[in-house]
Amino acid sequence: MQISMAVPYDEERLRRTIRFILRPQLKTIRVLGGVLAVLGIALVALDPADPMSYGVVVLGLLFATAIAPITLARSMRLQSPVIKDGCRITLDDEWVTVAYPLAESRFRWAGLDRVIETPEVWYVMFSKIQAATIPKEPMTGEQRREFAAFVDRLPAVGGRSPSRNRR
Incomplete structure (x- = not known):
């Protein structure tokens, strides 16, 4: 051969490649975020006056929704200009x-x-x-x-x- x-x-192909490579690690982070969010909601239900409970919910939502796009954007910015x-x-x-x-x-x-x-x-x-x-x-x-x-x-x-x- x-x-x-x-x-x-092709910036979009590069974005898909980085997303593909990071997918297993980001899936774990999303699952962890979901667990933290549920745990935080349970803590809020037990004691609505505890501010740390709300922090756990926010942290869980951050892990579940924001970490992947932030990581992808950062990885794109870190690529060498040589590839362009x-x-x-x-x-x-x-x-x-x-x-x-x-x-x-x-x-x-x-x-x-x-x-x-x-x-x-x-x-x-x-x-x-x-x-x-x-x-x-x-x-x-x-x-x-x-x-x-x-x-x-x-x-x-x-x-x-x-x-x-x-x-």
């Missing part, structure tokens, strides 16, 4: 190479954890928080089929097969 494509910077120039992604039998004008990242398929396919992209996960986003839009139909077939043929990694989940 040898696929190479120019990928323009777009990149060239090259996929071959051994490597995923993402090359920006001022930086380059290479990942061996041998280190792959899993591949998650969505209608717009493939998330090629090398750990729980490290992923390469392979967009489908710049690929031809033949390249998409070739890459999908390649992912299906990948050998087991660390004693397990890299899952190819569809979302």
Whole structure:
């Protein structure tokens, strides 16, 4: 397999990628927020005069609703300006190479954890928080089929097969 494509910077795709990577951690925070809010409501019901009870409710609501958007916005602001120039992604039998004008990242398929396919992209996960986003839009139909077939043929990694989940 040898696929190479120019990928323009897409802020919305970057936002979806960050949201995808942070989703497990943010889900835990939302659940914790819900638990705190319910606990706070129970405390208010037991003693409406206790101001700390209201603080627990507010903290729970903050965790449940505001932390995710704040974290996403902060993560977007922390991205290097280098990525705004777009990149060239090259996929071959051994490597995923993402090359920006001022930086380059290479990942061996041998280190792959899993591949998650969505209608717009493939998330090629090398750990729980490290992923390469392979967009489908710049690929031809033949390249998409070739890459999908390649992912299906990948050998087991660390004693397990890299899952190819569809979302």
